[in-house]
Amino acid sequence: MSDLVLRNIGKTYANGYQAIPSIDLTIEEGEFIVLVGPSGCGKSTLLRMVAGLESISQGDLLIKGDQVNHKEPAERDIAMVFQNYALYPHMSVYDNMAYGLKNRGEPKSEIETKVNAVAQMLGLEELLTRKPRQLSGGQHQRVAMGRAMVRDPKVFLFDEPLSNLDAKLRVQMRVEIRELQRKLGTTTLYVTHDQVEAMTLADRLVVLNKGHAEQVGTPMALYERPASTFVAQFIGSPSMNLIPSSIENGVLQLGVDSQLACPQFSTDKVMWGIRPEHVDIVPLQDADLSLQVKAVEALGAETLIHGSVKISEDKQYPFVVRLSGNHAPDIGQPIGLRVPQQAWHVFDAETTKRIEPL
Amino acid sequence: MIENRPWLTGFSHLVLILGVLVVALPVWVAIVASTDPANAFGVGHIPLWFGDQAFANWHQVLIGKEGQASQVLRMTLNSLIMALGITFGKIAISLFSAYAIVFFRFPFRGLEFWVIFFTLMLPVEVRIVPTYEVVANLNLLNSYTGLTLPLIASATATFLFRQCFMSIPGELVEAARIDGAGPIRFFFDILLPMSRTNIAALFVILFIYGWNQYLWPLIVTTDDAYYTLVMSVKRMLSVPDGDIEWNKVMVSTLLAMIPPVLVVIGMQKLFVKGLVDAEK
Incomplete structure (x- = not known):
């Protein structure tokens, strides 16, 4: 049975602004769903609608088959972890975790057992008597998660929970969240703007753009077959190279001096794309495309070469190549690139949607 | 520097x-x-x-001297009842009104706040005649209620609590909602403990304000069972004939000074914390 169903969910504000036109989403039990998108895309609004903190203008929200549109947050059996954690500053860690259970009227002994069990799972036993201000950033994060876990909810909601942590801790907590979720098997909805977080955590990703779900799928599906230029550029780092070009008589007109044989598509005005990691360097005379090198970022394990591709006499497009190992091309010089056809992504230039060869 | x-x-x-x-x-x-x-x-x-x-x-x-018992204890008690009544009344009513203004959406919310704010311009001294009439019509002259009630409404305290509540992050309010705390639980479990130091700071200020009330008690009491310490000092100066007993006046003055001093000393730490602390 599906755990969480969003059926034609939409949000229109009182001033007429339509934050989310309509979204359909069915989430299976135990799934980890990540909502990802740039700021202002409506991902937090959607999460808050599921939580019950924001009213739902249209559609149905079902948790375990029950329609919960008009239920109070506490009655929906969800738990939420906030971006700034929102711990009660005057309560000890124990009381912070116990507060929700207390309000539900659970007996003291049961609360104690539950809190202690969760504290042990998160390594918080030593901190139970402390106040939030005596905790570090990572510990705050853990307590906030503990507070959510203690309630044993049907759905976990995370609102950018890692964005207040430093880079190292973020990676560590990311792994921890994923592990915990697998162990607990609780359905999870997680909001982030960070695509690395999204890729590593998600069973399925929902890429949101201006309140629309651009694409829903596993991280790999989105990486390999992005449905639009928006998804193509959002997933993957550095993002996909996109060059506007045209197809004429089975020939892709890429740069000024680059014509590549190409299958037939339904349209001839296309956006041609390739991921930086799928490009190889070859001698200039064998090249599909030549790149004017502008900057080189050597990261040790890999090298990023930033440059530009000339598509007409006065027009250039930025292009990035990602190579493993160490390379040192001369800056300002052209280098030859090979762009294998199986790595191409072709989008309709007008609709920005992915198109396949006829 | x-x-x-x-x-x-x-x-x-x-x-x-x-x-x-x-x-x-x-x-x-x-x-x-x-x-x-x-x-x-x-x-x-x-x-x-x-x-x-x-x-x-x-x-x-x-x-007191022979044959005439002292009134001082009685008056100190009156003063205390009045000062504490005003203080707790003001704090309670301001907490509730600030709570309503900050956390609830109701029509004319902004207007209501400004009306409350406007009363800053109308202290007791300005509205003393109408206020007296109201109190007299309600038969509250010579009563503790009459002494305290007209002084309880407080724009200053409401404003202070409003600022304090507005600095509480929205996510905290939402977290409490998800934890199943309704409006009353939220008020007593989260808001009140978080405003503890502000309440303490306000307590000091308001206690001194209440204790030092002079004009209002002077007008609203004619029965010496309700005289307060502060107004008694003035009464000791207006003896019909003969010399003013300055020594006793000064003793009363000192007595009247002691409770505010004790409150300030006792709550000094909390007071400073309440005004400068950013615990949230």
Whole structure:
């Protein structure tokens, strides 16, 4: 049975602004769903609608088959972890975790057992008597998660929970969240703007753009077959190279001096794309495309070469190549690139949607 | 600012010491006069050193002379009831009104806040005649309710709590909602403990305000069972004939000063914390 169903969910504000036109989403039990998108895309609004903190203008929200549109947050059996954690500053860690259970009227002994069990799972036993201000950033994060876990909810909601942590801790907590979720098997909805977080955590990703779900799928599906230029550029780092070009008589007109044989598509005005990691360097005379090198970022394990591709006499497009190992091309010089056809992504230039060869 | 100029340090200290002397002199005079004989104050010079009547004066004021019991304890009690009534009343009503204004959406919310704010311009002194009439019509003259109730509404405290509540992050409110805390639970479990230091700071200010009330008690009480300490000082000065007993006046004055001083000293730490602390 599906755990969480969003059926034609939409949000229109009182001033007429339509934050989310309509979204359909069915989430299976135990799934980890990540909502990802740039700021202002409506991902937090959607999460808050599921939580019950924001009213739902249209559609149905079902948790375990029950329609919960008009239920109070506490009655929906969800738990939420906030971006700034929102711990009660005057309560000890124990009381912070116990507060929700207390309000539900659970007996003291049961609360104690539950809190202690969760504290042990998160390594918080030593901190139970402390106040939030005596905790570090990572510990705050853990307590906030503990507070959510203690309630044993049907759905976990995370609102950018890692964005207040430093880079190292973020990676560590990311792994921890994923592990915990697998162990607990609780359905999870997680909001982030960070695509690395999204890729590593998600069973399925929902890429949101201006309140629309651009694409829903596993991280790999989105990486390999992005449905639009928006998804193509959002997933993957550095993002996909996109060059506007045209197809004429089975020939892709890429740069000024680059014509590549190409299958037939339904349209001839296309956006041609390739991921930086799928490009190889070859001698200039064998090249599909030549790149004017502008900057080189050597990261040790890999090298990023930033440059530009000339598509007409006065027009250039930025292009990035990602190579493993160490390379040192001369800056300002052209280098030859090979762009294998199986790595191409072709989008309709007008609709920005992915198109396949006829 | 870090400066190391000895004469500047010395000068600053001198100014501060002079300031302290100026402020402390009247208090000193009151203390000294409360130990002098009755006539020492009225003969043209002010005594600056202790007399030998300390015990007699204080005894007379606190216990009373033969055949006439002292009113001081009764008046102190009245003052305390009035001051505490005003303080707790003001704090309670301001907490509730600020809670309503900050956390609830209702029509004319902004207008209501500004109306409350507007009453800052209408202290008791300005509205004393109509307020008196209302209190008189309600038969509240010569009662503790009459003493405290008209002074309880407070724009200042409402404003202070409003600022304090507005600084509470929205996510905290939402977290409480998800934890199943309704409006009343949220108020008592989250809001009240979080405003603890602000309440303490306000308590100090309002207690002194209530304790020092003079005009209102003077008008609303005619029965000496309800006289307060502060107004009694004035009454001791308006004796129909004969000499004013300055020594006893000073004893009463000192007595009237003690409770506010105790409150300030006792709550100093919380007071400062409440005004500067950013615990949230």
